[in-house]
Amino acid sequence: MKHKRKKGIPRLLELAGEKKSLMVWSGILSTVSVFLMLVPYISVYYVMVELLTHASDISAVDAAYVLRWAIWGVVGIVLGYFFMYVGGMCSHIAAFRILYGIRVKLSDHIGALPLGYFNKNATGKIKKIVEQDVEKIELFIAHQLPDLINTAVMIVAIIIIMFSLNIWFALACVIPMLIGFASQYSMMAGKKAKEGLREYFNALENINTSSIQYVRGMPSIKIFGQTVHSFRKFHNDMLHYRNFSVKYTDNFQNGYVSFKVIILSLATFFLPVGLFFISNDPDNVAFAATLLFFLVLTPGISTPIFKLNSFASTLNVIVEGVNRIDEIFEEPTIKETESRQIPSSYDIGFHDVFFSYGGGSGAEVLKGISFTAPQGKITALVGPSGSGKSTVAQLIPRFWDVHNGSIAIGGVDTRDMRMHDLMDTLSFVFQDTFLFSDTLYNNILAGRPTATKEEVHAAARAAQCHEFIERLPEGYDTLIGEGGVYLSGGEEQRVSVARAILKNAPILILDEATAYADPENEYQMQLALRELIRDKTVLIIAHRLTTICEADQIVVLKDGQIDDIGTHNELLSHGGLYKNMWDAYTSSTDWKIDILQEKEEFA
């Protein structure tokens, strides 16, 4: 990661170089194939020369000779395609393996980024890069690179042959070709084109993001009577993309069309040269044969030239895609330590911790937090929303790194532990439960992949989910999500608790889940949690104060600072923020909804 990354074609070649031997073979085989493909044209040329030399006496034509050339033509084609296939497979296998490698590396890197990255970058955008931008590299490695090699070799070879046959014809062919290329490239390589491309990509990312929102936000769209046209941005993004694409392609119009027409009409350019010579020296049969050679061969080279041309027009797109991939690779990951310390005890210590989400610049969310959560005890974090209690919990697993101060487990700074070891000491139950679209069994097993079936079932039992799982048609093998079952919120939460129970890490970080508070679920959830917290160092972000009033220690947070620390009774006797919250909380539990009550007041 230290060295500066290459850009553009060198970077693409660097990527292709990962499967060097396959690529070399592909280059050689496809070059051989291209030359074999010319054999039919050459055979046509020899046949025509034979006919021309015997023009005055057709019966003198050597039929066997003609036949031989016809057969050579067939052989050339068959072998040509054979080599093309083998060469193509080499490059395709190389390409798809390289793409696979990039995707694995990319997803690994993404997983090592701080969570802040995901707040800044919409998932739609990241997905597009991993799927589409990576996919585009295939075009370069599997098709363009071998084509580039074989076309370049062939064009050089043909030009040499042309010049050795007749310098004037050759010039009349090569000059228009160069003009064609020039008119094309002047537009591609220009600064304007490059900026345009960037804009094109931005436009594409914008519709990507807004279409994902449109799809995900469909309930809101319907409820609030939005249409595609009124749904802010989406329609504009689509129109912008269209207008931009049209404008962008308009830029290439004349260049591309001139190029195409010139290459298709090379004969129009060299014919006058031929006519000029031939009318001065009509009896030179060899010259007439050369003219024929050019007439026959020029269509043969136009196909590879067109390939080369599509190379130029798509290369920019590929390079821009690679730039976006590299941008992700350049995002700094959470640093892994060299020291690999492992704590021997499991208390959590915060030492003067400062933190802001916006890197060093943003508003500080935590301002000098210090406290210790003792081993085997329950420590609760309470405070108004926005006080920073969730942030405190998320710093422990290094979802973000602190700016100042430190966090230690058993006296070891979390930054001196390997991520893997750190995660092994921690279990979490998050508020927003996330289950994988996999079987229930595997979802629980994720807690400890080496666990036996009995252990998985025991964890499920302890988390109060064994019963409902057994009731499902396929039990533990039931898939979650599409093609399987959708669990209720409460059930999902209990499955995630089962996962944490199976993991059995010495420290538990618990975001008290309250979202799906239907009575049955809540009761079972409580039984599940009771199992989970046994003998652990527990740090709980509490929302309902009744739950934690028996905690060993309660840390009261306010605006990113510690307001007070103590037990429930101590805090109540201090008469501060905690007491206010407690009073408000006890009154909220008496809430009764009544729509008439208010109306009567009006009357």
Added chain:
Amino acid sequence: MIMEQLRNITAGDPKKMLKPILWAVLANLANIFPFGCMAAAVSMIYAYYAKEQPSLNTQGLWLAWGGMVLFLVLVFLCERMSYRATYRGAYESSAEGRTHLAEHMRKLPLGFLMKKDPGELGHMMMNDFTHLENAMTNLLPQLVSGTIIPILAFIGLLFMDWRMAVAMLAGFPISMLLLWGVSGLEHKLGKSHSKAKIVQANCLQEYLLGMKVIKAYNLRGENFKRLEQAFYRYMKESIKLEGVLGPFFLVAIALTQTGLSLMTIVGVYLILGGEITVPLFAMFLLVGTRIFDPLSVAIMRLPAFKYDAMAGERIVSLLNQPVMTGEKEPPENHNIRLENVTFSYDKNIVLHNVSVEMKEGTLTAIVGPSGSGKSTLLRLIARFYDPQEGKVLFGGRDEREMDPEKLMKKISMVFQDVYLFQDTIRNNIRYGREDATQEEIEAAAKKACCHDFIMKLPQGYDTMVGEGGSTLSGGERQRISIARAMLKNAPVILLDEATSSLDPENEVEMQKAISDLIKGRTVIMIAHRLKTVVKADNIIVLDKGKIIELGRHEELIKSGGLYVKLWNLQTKTNGWKLSV
């Protein structure tokens, strides 16, 4: 078959490609003429060497060249038009296609959409249309020019000598037959390739959305096996698609191209037999050198074209999903009544013969264990789905007869899962009513108890919200959704009471906001904490999709049924305390 593919490629509107194709054909036609001039030049030169003419027809030769130059200009103009028509047509068509698909999606029953993976729908909206763009701008012109020239040339040559013409294209029908033979295999491989691609997309989405859990359980990168496997399978499928189909296509192309050699053999015998002249033969050879390459390119592009067409097929099949119908206005009266409603997802019956009435201006609570059908009942009232049996009546009129959009105007919903858009807070609230003024927005925000926290944000109401509302807490999102509902001011409110407990630190505020919102309206709410709804006008107790009890709290508590059981359970949990 061709029309079908064309329909798919244009997302159901093949007329869009008419103009581009027409210009492409014209451009190719124009391309043939310079060629005729060239053939004429060759035969003039030959005539001199064959001693058919005493001197070289110099004038004729220069004239032929003049013709070529003239047509060069014509070809340029036609190609230019074709280029414009193609690119404009394609981008126009995909922008319209996307808009059309998005509009269509909006008119589908929400229930249908909720069953679909949002990743897949997003993929359709984006990638599938990108495929179509590629097919229209890149592949279609190549296919057109690759096939038009050979067909025209073949027809023309048939008149000159049918044996030669047949020899030239003899391999073509065989190769087409071969391709037709493997099209089943091709379809199969293509399907499984594109399935692998979708699995990859879904796994990736899962990986990104579940990042916190993935980190917490050390499932990052290669350890998240399913993603790695999805990448791997996609790689294998890609290689397989190339490797298995490749030989068939190359054999087909080789077969087609042997036409040049076959024609040479036939030609020589015909010449020696004195049946055709050398200039005619030369012309065949010249034409032969010209048509086989574009034809091979066309054949080679065929799989890519078909692959892209599959993207179109997916779009067309979604477009064929029936939308919600009905165009009547909802009546002014807001009584809601379910009559013998039975509803099932797939084959599981969720609601069974449910009949109940909710009177205008009353509060109806729905309680019951999870999975009893509470949410489905609310969704049926909002017409997320239509019931398979029975009717949902709104103001005495069957909802199926009503314009779904107009019905939506009558209903506000406050649910647990709120999705906010990546937009400013102001605009997010304004979705409730587009023409609301800043004062009205602020008033609604104040009533929903979100004005204070909004003002604390760096840019106040102009603060951007992250995708889905990710930069706000769950409770803050909820309160914004209440503000939206306030602004919408609909007479009927569907509510999930658990919403109030999402943000316990602000529970009092939330409760105040909800009380404010439902004042004097027709309210139907799912209740979790039974204490909250003891004053409801009517409580529906659902179990396994059936109404098992119905009445006011006092009545139900006496009945000794499920309601009492839930009530007791809840009194027990309320005293719960966390301790080791």
